Amino acid sequence: MQKIKTDRRRFLKLSSLASGGLVLGFTLPGLQALALPGEECTHFQPGAYLRIDRKGLVTIFVAKQESGQGVDTALPMIVAEELEVDFRKVKVELAPFGTLPAGMHDTGGSQSILGMYDTLRKAGAIAKAMLIQAAANSWKVNVTSCAADMGEVVHTPTMKRIGYGELVCEAAKLPIPAEVTLKSPKDFKLIGKAEKRSGLKDILTGKTKYGLDTRIPGMVVAVSVRCPVLGGKLVSYDDTVAKKVPGVLKIVAYKGTGKPMHVRDGVAIIATHTWAAMKAKEMLTVTWDEGPRNEESTVSLFETFASKAGDTPGIEVFKKGDPGNVKGAGKLSAEYAQPFLAHATMEPVNFIAEVKGDKCEIWGGLQLPDWAVDTIAKECGFKKPDIKVNLGLMGGAFGRRLHFDFAIEAVKIAQQFDRPVQLVWDRVDDTQFGMFRPANYHRLDAQWDEKGKLVSWKHHVLGTPIAYMIEGPETKNIGEMDGADAGFCYDVPNIHTGYTPVDFNINRGWLRSVDICVNTFPVESFVDEIAGKLKKDPLAFRLSLLENRPDFKTGTEAWALSQSPARIAGVLKLAAEKIGYDKPRKPKHFIGLATHSFIFAKAYAAHAIEIEMVGEKKFRITRVVAAIDCGQVINPDGLLNQMEGGLAFGLTQALKGEITIKDSRVMQDGFFSYELLMYSEMPPLEVYIIPSEAEPGGVGEVGVSTVAPALCNALAAAGHRPRNLPIRNEGFSWV
Numbered sequence: 209m210q211k212i213k214t215d216r217r218r219f220l221k222l223s224s225l226a227s228g229g230l231v232l233g234f235t236l237p238g239l240q241a242l243a244l245p246g247e248e249c250t251h252f253q254p255g256a257y258l259r260i261d262r263k264g265l266v267t268i269f270v271a272k273q274e275s276g277q278g279v280d281t282a283l284p285m286i287v288a289e290e291l292e293v294d295f296r297k298v299k300v301e302l303a304p305f306g307t308l309p310a311g312m313h314d315t316g317g318s319q320s321i322l323g324m325y326d327t328l329r330k331a332g333a334i335a336k337a338m339l340i341q342a343a344a345n346s347w348k349v350n351v352t353s354c355a356a357d358m359g360e361v362v363h364t365p366t367m368k369r370i371g372y373g374e375l376v377c378e379a380a381k382l383p384i385p386a387e388v389t390l391k392s393p394k395d396f397k398l399i400g401k402a403e404k405r406s407g408l409k410d411i412l413t414g415k416t417k418y419g420l421d422t423r424i425p426g427m428v429v430a431v432s433v434r435c436p437v438l439g440g441k442l443v444s445y446d447d448t449v450a451k452k453v454p455g456v457l458k459i460v461a462y463k464g465t466g467k468p469m470h471v472r473d474g475v476a477i478i479a480t481h482t483w484a485a486m487k488a489k490e491m492l493t494v495t496w497d498e499g500p501r502n503e504e505s506t507v508s509l510f511e512t513f514a515s516k517a518g519d520t521p522g523i524e525v526f527k528k529g530d531p532g533n534v535k536g537a538g539k540l541s542a543e544y545a546q547p548f549l550a551h552a553t554m555e556p557v558n559f560i561a562e563v564k565g566d567k568c569e570i571w572g573g574l575q576l577p578d579w580a581v582d583t584i585a586k587e588c589g590f591k592k593p594d595i596k597v598n599l600g601l602m603g604g605a606f607g608r609r610l611h612f613d614f615a616i617e618a619v620k621i622a623q624q625f626d627r628p629v630q631l632v633w634d635r636v637d638d639t640q641f642g643m644f645r646p647a648n649y650h651r652l653d654a655q656w657d658e659k660g661k662l663v664s665w666k667h668h669v670l671g672t673p674i675a676y677m678i679e680g681p682e683t684k685n686i687g688e689m690d691g692a693d694a695g696f697c698y699d700v701p702n703i704h705t706g707y708t709p710v711d712f713n714i715n716r717g718w719l720r721s722v723d724i725c726v727n728t729f730p731v732e733s734f735v736d737e738i739a740g741k742l743k744k745d746p747l748a749f750r751l752s753l754l755e756n757r758p759d760f761k762t763g764t765e766a767w768a769l770s771q772s773p774a775r776i777a778g779v780l781k782l783a784a785e786k787i788g789y790d791k792p793r794k795p796k797h798f799i800g801l802a803t804h805s806f807i808f809a810k811a812y813a814a815h816a817i818e819i820e821m822v823g824e825k826k827f828r829i830t831r832v833v834a835a836i837d838c839g840q841v842i843n844p845d846g847l848l849n850q851m852e853g854g855l856a857f858g859l860t861q862a863l864k865g866e867i868t869i870k871d872s873r874v875m876q877d878g879f880f881s882y883e884l885l886m887y888s889e890m891p892p893l894e895v896y897i898i899p900s901e902a903e904p905g906g907v908g909e910v911g912v913s914t915v916a917p918a919l920c921n922a923l924a925a926a927g928h929r930p931r932n933l934p935i936r937n938e939g940f941s942w943v
Contacts, residue, residue, distance in 0.1 A: 252376035254338060254384070256307055257331040258287055264359055264373030266293050269303035272324070273315040273575055275605035276853075277908045278846035281406045283324055285842055289398045290332030290391060292356035293372070300406050305597040310578045313599065316610050317722065318809035318906020321842055325904050333388040341385075342378035343370050393840060393901045402845035418603045419572045420558045424628040427560065428457060430621050431485040431632055434472040434641055435464070437498040437872045438713050442473040450477060450491040455484025459492070462620040465587050468678045469613040470715055472641070476621045482632055498872070501713040506647065506869045510545060512710055513649035513670045517543055521668045521706020523686055526693040529702030531664040536655030540741050544652070544730040545932045548672075548867035549645035549719055550882055555603025556638040561618040562628035568595045568619060569628075573602030573609050580612040588619045606720040606857075611643045613715075639882050640874040643717025644867050646672040646688060650730035654700075660742045662753065664702040667692050669727065672712040681711060690723035690762070691731060691913075695807045697776055698735065698750075699757035713872050720857055721912035724806055729933065732802035732917035736924060746921065747784050747801055751777055762807045771805050772812070775837045778898055779803055779814040782835035786896050787816035796821045797830065800922030802914040810905030811838040813851075815858075815918040821926045826941045829859075829891040829919070834911060836895065839902035851895045851911040858915025860885045863942065864934045889942070 251261040259267045268284040280300050288295045305313060336356050343361035344351040347368065355362050360369045393399070410416045435442065447459040456479045464473040475494055479485035560571035568590050574580045577597050585592045602609055618631040633641070653666040669692055675685040691697070692705050719725065739749035757773040780803040784790075789799055798821070803814035818831040834851050841847055864883045868875045876882040920930045923940065930938050 249377040249380060252335070252380050254335050254380075255331050256303060257328060258291065258335055260335070260372050260376050262373050262376055264371045265299060266291065266297070266359070266372070267299045267301055269301050269307075271303045271308055271312045272320040273313065273573060273599060273602060273605070273609075274302070275315070275573065275575075275602035275609070277320075278405055278843065278849060279315070279320045281403055282321055282842045282846050283328060284406070285398050285403060286321075286325060286328040287332040289396055290329050291336050293359040295398055295403065297359070302599060305577055305599050313577050315575045315605075316607065316718070318806065318811065318908040318910065320906065321904050322809055322906050329390050330388065333390055334385060335379075337385045337388050338379040338382050339372055339375050341382055342375040346370070346375070346378060399840065399842050400844065403843050404845060405849070416601065418555050418601045419560075420555055420603070420632070422560060422571055422600060422630070424560060424562065424571065424630075427628040427630055428478055428480060428625065429482045429485050429632060430476045430478045430618075430629050431482070431489050431634065432474045432476045432617060432621070432637070433489055433492055433494055434474045434637075435496045435498070437496070437502040438470060438472060438715060439501060440473065440496050440498040442475065443495040443497050445475050445495065446493040447475075450488040453479075453484050453488040453491065455480040456488045458625055459488070460621060460624040462617070462624070465616060467680050469583060469611060469616055470677060471587075471613045471616050471620075474617065476617075476631070478621065478625050478629060485632075486634065502872045504713050504869060504872045506547065509647060509672070509710065509712055509869070510649065513545065514543070516670055516708055516710070517649060517651035517668060519708070522708040524704070524706050525686060525689050526696070526703065526705045529664075531655075531666050531702040531704045534655050534664040534702050536663050537658045538741070539653065539655040540738055541651070541653045542734055542737055542931060544650045544733060546648050546726065546729060546861075547865070547933065548647045548714070548716075548869070549861060549865050550639060550642050550867050550876070551604075551606045551608035551719060552639070552879070552882060552884055553602070553604030553606060553608055556635055557608070557614045557633040558631060559614045559618040560628055560630045561615070561622035563619065563622045566590065566594055568622075569598070570595065570615060570619065571598040571600060572615065572618075573600055573605065574612055574615065575605055575607075575609040576612070580615050583612065584616055584619055587616050588623065607718040607722070608643060611717050613643070635878045639876050639878055641715070643715045645719035646674060646716045646726070647712075648672075648688060648726050650727075652730060652734045654734070654738055656738070656742065660744065662698070662700050662738065665696070665698070665700040666703075667696070667705040667731070668708065669705070670708045670710060671726070672714075672716055673709045674716045674718065676709065676711055677716050688723050688726045690807055691727040691804060693762070694760065695762035695771065695805070696731070697757075697771065697773060697805060698753035699773070700753070714869055714874070721806070721854075721909040724804060724909070725861065725913045728802065728804045728913035729916045729920070732804070732914065733920055733924075733929075733931070736800070736917070736921040737929065740924065747780065747789060750780060750801070750803065769808055769810065771807060775812045775898075776803055776805050779812045779835040779837050782896055782898060783814040783816040783833050786835065786894060787818060787831060787833040789816065793818075794820070796926075798922045798925035800918045800920065800925060802917035802921060804914055806906070806910035806913075809838075809907075809910060810903060811836065811907055811910040813837075813910040813914055815914040817915070817918040817922050819919070819922045819926065822943060825928055825939050826943065827923065827926070828943050831894070832891050833894045833896070835898065836907065836910065837898040837900060838905040838907050838910065839900045840904040841897055842904055844897065847897065847907050848895050850907045852893055854909070854911025855893050855915055856885045856890055858912045859889070859919070861912075862916035862919050862933060862935060863889075864936050866934050866937070
C-alpha cells in the first residue's frame with residue numbers, strides 16, 4: 209500500500225478546467241466539493257477524469273488521442289482499478305479539448321501511460337475515498353470499517369452495502385482528502401489482466417466513426433491540388449472545365465506556409481461530394497513556379513551521404529575517452545543506409561473546418577492539438593480562444609498527426625467558403641505529400657584489443673534532419689541520434705558519435721519508434737558483425753558488453769531518464785531462451801538477435817528471429833520471439849497488440865518500405881508502389897513479458913526497432929549481410 213499526498217494545486221487546476229457540465233464544483237477557500245447553488249445534484253465529478261451519476265454509471269474521460277494503440281482501454285483501467293468498479297460497466301469518453309491544461313491532450317512517443325499513470329490512480333483513489341467517507345457518515349460508523357468493492361461501499365463488520373450512485377450527492381459535499389492511499393500492486397484486480405479493446409466489435413463491424421466518417425450539418429467536401437515541389441509557388445490556374453462538373457461549388461487558391469508545417473501552395477475544389485471534387489481535380493489546369501530546388505533525388509542524396517561518411521561529423525554528439533588515439537589489435541568498419549519512410553495510415557488524412565467571421569471550429573484527429581491551435585491562429589489570423597477544437601478518433605497515426613499541415617489547409621480553404629468544409633486527401637496525396645521519416649546513412653568503426661575486447665566505437669550518422677523542417681536550418685537542435693548518443697547502450701571505454709546534417713527538399717517528420725528506429729538497425733547489425741569477425745557468439749558478445757555497465761542517463765538534463773543495461777540483457781536472454789538459441793537447429797535454419805532500450809519510454813525489448821533459407825538469398829521466417837520489459841503492464845492484451853503491430857511495422861521497414869525522390873517529387877503513389885507487409889507475410893509472434901512492479905513504460909514503439917536488425921542478423925548467420933534497407937534492394941526475397 210502506498211500513501212501519497214494529493215497535489216492540491218494541480219488537482220484544483222484540473223478540476224476547475226473540467227467540462228462545462230460540471231455540476232459539482234470546488235470552492236477555493238475550503239477546497240470543498242459542493243453542488244453549485246441552485247443546481248440539482250445529478251452526478252459527482254471530482255476532477256476531469258471521472259464522473260459518477262446518481263444511477264451509479266461511471267464515466268471515465270481519456271485525454272489521449274486514440275489511434276488504434278488502445279489508450280481508450282488501458283487508461284480507464286487505471287482509474288477503475290483504484291476506484292474499485294466493474295470495468296465492463298464503465299463508460300469511456302474522450303475528454304473534450306479545453307477541459308485540461310495545455311499539453312495534456314498531447315499523444316505520442318509512447319508517453320500516454322507513462323505520463324498518466326500516477327494522475328489517473330490519484331483521480332480514482334480520491335473519488336473512492338470521498339465515496340467511502342460519505343457512506344461512513346451515512347451509516348455513522350468509523351470510515352476504517354468501510355471498503356469499496358465493485359462500485360459499492362461495504363461496511364465490513366455487517367457486510368451492509370450501498371452503491372456509489374446513492375452516495376454521489378453526499379460525497380460531493382465533502383472536502384477533498386489531503387492524502388489518499390493507493391493500492392499495492394499485489395492487490396491489483398484489473399491492472400495486469402488482459403482486457404479486449406473498448407469498442408472492438410464496432411471497429412470490426414465498421415460502426416466506429418473516424419474522422420473521415422464525421423458529418424457536420426451543411427458540410428461540403430474539398431480536395432486539393434498542391435505544388436509538386438516543396439517551396440514552389442502557384443502562378444495561375446484554369447478552372448473553366450473543372451467548375452462545370454456537377455456538384456462543384458467553388459474553386460479557390462490558397463497560399464502555403466513555411467516552418468513549422470510547410471503547407472504548399474494549393475488550389476482546392478469545393479464540392480457537394482467527394483467524387484465531384486475528385487473529377488474536377490482531374491480537369492484543373494495549374495501552372496506552378498517550382499522554384500530552384502526541383503531537381504533533388506534520393507540517388508544524389510545517398511551519393512552525398514556516402515561521400516561525407518568518412519569525414520569528421522559536422523556536429524559532435526557524444527564523446528567518452530579518446531577513440532582517435534586508440535590503436536587496437538584489430539578493427540572493422542561498415543556503412544549502413546535506410547530510406548525515407550511514409551506513415552501510410554489506413555485512414556488517409558482528412559480534416560474539417562468551419563469559419564464564421566473571426567471564429568473557427570475544427571474537427572479531426574490531432575496528436576498535438578495545442579500546438580496546432582497556436583499555429584493555426586498565427587497562420588490564419590485568429591485569436592486562440594476563437595478556435596474551437598473537436599478531437600476525434602484516428603484510423604492510425606504512427607506520428608503522422610503530430611504534424612497538422614492538413615489542418616492549416618482545411619482552415620485556409622474554409623476561410624473562403626461559408627459552410628463547414630471537410631478536406632480529404634486521397635491515397636496518392638497521402639503517399640506523396642506526407643511527412644517522411646528521414647533517410648539516413650551510418651559509418652561505424654570499431655577496434656578491439658588482443659583479447660577481443662572492444663576498446664573503441666565511432667558512429668557517424670548522416671541524415672536529413674526533421675529539425676531543419678520544424679525550426680529551420682539555423683536550428684541548434686540535433687535529431688535522429690537517440691541510441692547513438694549517450695544512449696548507446698554497450699560498455700566501450702572510448703566512444704565518439706557525431707551527426708552530419710544534409711538538407712533535402714522534402715517534408716520530414718517523426719515516425720513510430722522515432723529516432724530509435726534510425727539507429728538500432730546499424731548499431732545492432734554492426735555489433736553482430738564484430739562478433740562474427742571475432743568468431744564470438746553474438747548473444748554472449750552482447751551480454752559481455754552489458755554485464756559490467758552501470759545504469760546510465762540519457763536525454764536532456766531536464767528530462768534525463770535512467771537506462772538499465774541489466775534490463776536490456778534481461779530481455780535479450782529471455783528472447784534467446786524462448787526461441788531455443790542454444791538448442792540444435794534444423795538444416796538451413798538460422799537465428800538472429802537484436803535488443804535495445806526505448807530510451808524515453810522506460811521500455812526494453814529484444815527480438816529473436818529464426819529463418820529457413822530456401823534458396824540463394826531467399827528465405828522464410830519460421831519463428832519470431834519478442835521479449836519485453838516495460839515495468840508494470842496495464843493491459844497485456846493491448847501490449848500483445850502493440851508488439852504485433854510493431855512486428856508488422858518493423859518487417860515492412862526491413863523488407864520493402866521505401867520512399868524515393870526524383871526531381872524533388874515522391875515517386876510512389878499508393879499501396880501498390882509503397883507496399884506494406886501483407887497479411888500473408890505476417891509470421892506468428894510469441895511475446896514474453898518480464899514480470900515487474902516498476903513504473904509502467906510505453907509499449908507502442910518499443911517493438912519496432914529490433915525487428916530489422918534481428919532479421920538481418922539471421923541472414924548474416926546464413927552467410928549474407930544486408931547493410932541497406934529495404935533488403936529487397938539487395939536481392940533478397942521471401943516466401
